[in-house]
Amino acid sequence: MNALVNEFIIKLKKRKIEGSKTTAKLTAEVLRSCISQQRLPQTNQAAALIDTIRAIGEKLIAANPVELAVGNIVRRVLNIIREEDVSLTAAAVGGLGVSAGSDDEDDFRQDDHPGLSAAAVAAAARSTLRPPSLQTLLEDLPQSTALPRTSSSGGDSDGKSKSADKNSTSKKLKHNVIEAVNELIQDIATCHEQIAEQAVEHIHHNEVILTLGNSRTVMEFLCAAKEKKRSFRVFVAEGAPRYQGHALGKELAARGLQTTVITDSAVFAVISRVNMVVVGAHAVMANGGVIAPVGMNMVALAAQRHAVPFVVLAGTHKLCPLYPHNPEVLLNELKSPAELLDFGEFSDCLDFGSSSGSPLLHVVNPAFDYVPPNLVSLFITDTGGHNASYVYKLIADYYSADDIVVKQKLIS
Amino acid sequence: MPDIEGLVNDFVAKLSKRKVEGSQATSRLTAELLRSVVSLQRLPPTNPAAVLIEAVRGIGVKLVAANPVELAVGNIVRRVLHIIREEDLSLLTSKTGDLDLSAASDDERTIEQDYDPTQSAAAAAAKSFVRPPSLHALLENMPDKAVPSNIYTSSSGGDSEEKSKADKLARTRKLKHDVIEAINMLIEDIDTCHELIAEQAVEHIHQNEVILTLGSSRTAFEFFCAAKEKKRSFRVVVAEGAPRYQGHALAKELVSRGLQTTVVTDSAVFAMISRVNMVIVGVHAVMANGGVIAPVGMNMVALAAQKHAVPFVVVAGIHKLCPSYPHNPEVCLNDMRSPAELLEFGRLFGVDSGAPLQVVNPGFDYVAPELVSLLITDIGGHNPSYMYRLISDYYSADDFDLQRRIHK
Numbered sequence: 147m148n149a150l151v152n153e154f155i156i157k158l159k160k161r162k163i164e165g166s167k168t169t170a171k172l173t174a175e176v177l178r179s180c181i182s183q184q185r186l187p188q189t190n191q192a193a194a195l196i197d198t199i200r201a202i203g204e205k206l207i208a209a210n211p212v213e214l215a216v217g218n219i220v221r222r223v224l225n226i227i228r229e230e231d232v233s234l235t236a237a238a239v240g241g242l243g244v245s246a247g248s249d250d251e252d253d254f255r256q257d258d259h260p261g262l263s264a265a266a267v268a269a270a271a272r273s274t275l276r277p278p279s280l281q282t283l284l285e286d287l288p289q290s291t292a293l294p295r296t297s298s299s300g301g302d303s304d305g306k307s308k309s310a311d312k313n314s315t316s317k318k319l320k321h322n323v324i325e326a327v328n329e330l331i332q333d334i335a336t337c338h339e340q341i342a343e344q345a346v347e348h349i350h351h352n353e354v355i356l357t358l359g360n361s362r363t364v365m366e367f368l369c370a371a372k373e374k375k376r377s378f379r380v381f382v383a384e385g386a387p388r389y390q391g392h393a394l395g396k397e398l399a400a401r402g403l404q405t406t407v408i409t410d411s412a413v414f415a416v417i418s419r420v421n422m423v424v425v426g427a428h429a430v431m432a433n434g435g436v437i438a439p440v441g442m443n444m445v446a447l448a449a450q451r452h453a454v455p456f457v458v459l460a461g462t463h464k465l466c467p468l469y470p471h472n473p474e475v476l477l478n479e480l481k482s483p484a485e486l487l488d489f490g491e492f493s494d495c496l497d498f499g500s501s502s503g504s505p506l507l508h509v510v511n512p513a514f515d516y517v518p519p520n521l522v523s524l525f526i527t528d529t530g531g532h533n534a535s536y537v538y539k540l541i542a543d544y545y546s547a548d549d550i551v552v553k554q555k556l557i558s
Numbered sequence: 559m560p561d562i563e564g565l566v567n568d569f570v571a572k573l574s575k576r577k578v579e580g581s582q583a584t585s586r587l588t589a590e591l592l593r594s595v596v597s598l599q600r601l602p603p604t605n606p607a608a609v610l611i612e613a614v615r616g617i618g619v620k621l622v623a624a625n626p627v628e629l630a631v632g633n634i635v636r637r638v639l640h641i642i643r644e645e646d647l648s649l650l651t652s653k654t655g656d657l658d659l660s661a662a663s664d665d666e667r668t669i670e671q672d673y674d675p676t677q678s679a680a681a682a683a684a685k686s687f688v689r690p691p692s693l694h695a696l697l698e699n700m701p702d703k704a705v706p707s708n709i710y711t712s713s714s715g716g717d718s719e720e721k722s723k724a725d726k727l728a729r730t731r732k733l734k735h736d737v738i739e740a741i742n743m744l745i746e747d748i749d750t751c752h753e754l755i756a757e758q759a760v761e762h763i764h765q766n767e768v769i770l771t772l773g774s775s776r777t778a779f780e781f782f783c784a785a786k787e788k789k790r791s792f793r794v795v796v797a798e799g800a801p802r803y804q805g806h807a808l809a810k811e812l813v814s815r816g817l818q819t820t821v822v823t824d825s826a827v828f829a830m831i832s833r834v835n836m837v838i839v840g841v842h843a844v845m846a847n848g849g850v851i852a853p854v855g856m857n858m859v860a861l862a863a864q865k866h867a868v869p870f871v872v873v874a875g876i877h878k879l880c881p882s883y884p885h886n887p888e889v890c891l892n893d894m895r896s897p898a899e900l901l902e903f904g905r906l907f908g909v910d911s912g913a914p915l916q917v918v919n920p921g922f923d924y925v926a927p928e929l930v931s932l933l934i935t936d937i938g939g940h941n942p943s944y945m946y947r948l949i950s951d952y953y954s955a956d957d958f959d960l961q962r963r964i965h966k
Contacts, residue, residue: 418835418867419835421832421833451867452866452867453832453865453866453867
């Protein structure tokens with residue numbers, strides 16, 4: 147197990163993995179392997195599992211602090227463990243009072259679980275001290291606090307198994323957790339399709355869309371609208387200094403969309419003719435702020451000035467439970483000046499060995515921009531479209547408050 | 559020969575019965591009437607300008623009282639008064655310069671254009687002495703000669719009594735002649751304002767644009783047609799402009815000229831405004847602070863345009879520029895029309911008078927200057943904050959209050 151983790155850490159440190167989706171997927175897979183290989187004690191298994199994952203997660207986050215998706219997935223897995231533990235506990239508590247007959251009608255997804263009394267659920271909830279998720283609140287049932295993520299097979303067999311059978315319970319926890327992590331990986335893999343499905347509701351005929359840089363989510367979004375026979379035009383800001391907008395422009399043109407590539411500075415000039423700005427993000431913070439490729443803040447300000455909706459596409463694996471003022475969050479990564487200036491030409495200006503000891507010319511090459519939440523009109527995630535002020539609720543659904551700080555507990 | 563009284567009373571009757579429609583027609587008729595007044599008026603040899611001003615002012619008060627809603631009447635009256643003052647001033651200054659020069663130079667002299675540099679310097683100096691210099695005068699060369707001390711005294715310094723009397727009579731005739739010429743130019747300007755404004759259409763309307771307008775304004779219509787003739791392809795969204803629904807007529811005319819037009823209700827303006835590139839409207843009057851009095855519904859359009867960062871462009875001839883600042887314009891400068899346009903009287907029969915139903919039918923809206931992006935006039939496009947400067951060019955401060963007795 148250690149070898150697997152170390153290998154992944156090395157990859158993260160050397161920045162060999164590109165993109166949050168890939169990173170998230172690999173992180174989830176690594177954690178899944180760790181969980182399956184972990185030996186669990188008989189009692190208090192969830193705590194042991196959490197400790198292990200926490201320790202590993204701390205190392206992973208430290209390897210690449212800029213890639214917030216790593217931390218997100220670690221926290222998601224920890225939350226999964228807690229939830230599975232809660233649902234198993236609740237099932238175990240409620241299982242004492244259940245008759246065999248009612249079990250057949252069980253269907254976990256529908257939450258039609260007459261077996262679990264309110265008291266059992268309350269006891270389970272108190273044991274984990276979690277506020278109820280919005281979905282359970284809306285369903286208005288004294289139901290288990292298990293989210294739809296819980297595998298249905300586990301629920302069915304729970305009702306049937308004896309509550310006192312702890313061995314099977316222990317296997318159940320691992321099994322459930324791994325199933326849930328599989329679902330998580332599945333969600334990460336399909337996030338683009340889910341977001342692209344919503345494209346038709348947002349892009350209408352004869353519209354002009356503006357985007358910056360190259361985001362695969364945006365490309366899938368636009369192509370989905372194209373396939374539904376919407377006719378629209380796209381302005382792509384090239385996104386210096388990496389000029390990834392060129393690649394996006396080429397791909398969109400190959401798909402038959404009328405595309406125009408513009409410089410970043412031209413954004414304000416064209417924004418009056420643009421109907422909507424659609425962009426991808428690097429990460430979405432808990433306050434609804436967005437960490438996006440450099441240049442995005444300028445686009446957001448131009449859009450606000452001209453009353454143009456600024457829409458951010460992001461899969462839920464990009465949703466970070468941290469606030470941007472958190473010192474753990476490195477809002478930016480300063481890249482090499484070589485991307486901007488040719489070292490050979492400017493060697494005398496940039497020379498640290500000169501007489502004064504400090505060069506006259508400083509080059510700053512930040513990789514990201516922070517866009518405050520008041521500039522964002524809409525977030526489109528795989529669960530639908532949301533306001534920036536709703537992000538905190540999504541976080542409460544996906545993450546647990548205990549996991550905000552991923553540090554190995556000194557006292558277990 | 560028709561006398562002044564008859565002419566004036568005829569026109570006053572027309573105005574009070576609202577038989578004259580539109581500010582352009584009203585301005586034209588007002589200017590023509592005042593021209594007749596000026597030509598028929600008997601002027602004394604001494605101080606003819608004061609008498610003329612007094613006569614025009616008296617008539618102007620009656621005209622404005624006949625139709626206070628039509629601000630163009632007051633504008634033209636004040637323009638004519640300003641013309642009289644200016645012509646008088648230029649005559650006096652040229653007369654002052656006359657004393658220092660030989661008679662030979664008189665032939666080259668015209669009042670309008672002082673080719674003689676000494677003359678023009680004196681005239682300019684005299685003008686600047688009397689009132690703040692207009693922008694044009696500032697941009698021309700400034701005089702380096704000292705200002706003549708007392709230009710209002712009769713210039714009969716060394717001349718004989720007879721020559722001065724003949725001079726004064728000639729001056730009186732010249733004053734009348736010059737004033738009538740200037741009023742003719744004013745009438746011509748009023749007539750051609752639409753063409754001058756429409757010439758600027760090409761600079762403002764570009765290819766593939768969507769323009770929004772409300773109601774029916776002839777200035778806006780000519781503006782659109784001029785752009786169309788220059789082969790710009792654009793679409794027009796016309797808000798119908800309840801309760802008179804004049805937008806329907808405008809839309810029909812635009813379609814007959816080959817423009818793609820869409821008619822929407824007034825309430826649909828906010829829904830459409832995100833897809834509109836520019837709002838171009840005609841107005842009833844432009845106030846001194848840059849605010850505009852426009853057909854009812856225009857304030858809503860201006861607010862929607864501001865919310866969506868869409869330029870709100872007003873096209874108006876200079877005869878619509880009013881030198882007064884609006885105080886409570888929604889009430890004081892408004893025209894409350896008959897409720898019959900909104901509700902049929904018969905429908906209200908049988909309603910018990912528990913709480914009487916009030917029907918308000920204002921004719922105009924006031925749009926604040928912050929909401930106006932550009933004012934296109936026959937002399938070019940201006941910021942609303944520039945209006946005060948145009949007013950000082952076209953009007954005299956003494957004429958702002960027509961009722962006030964002026965002392966000279």
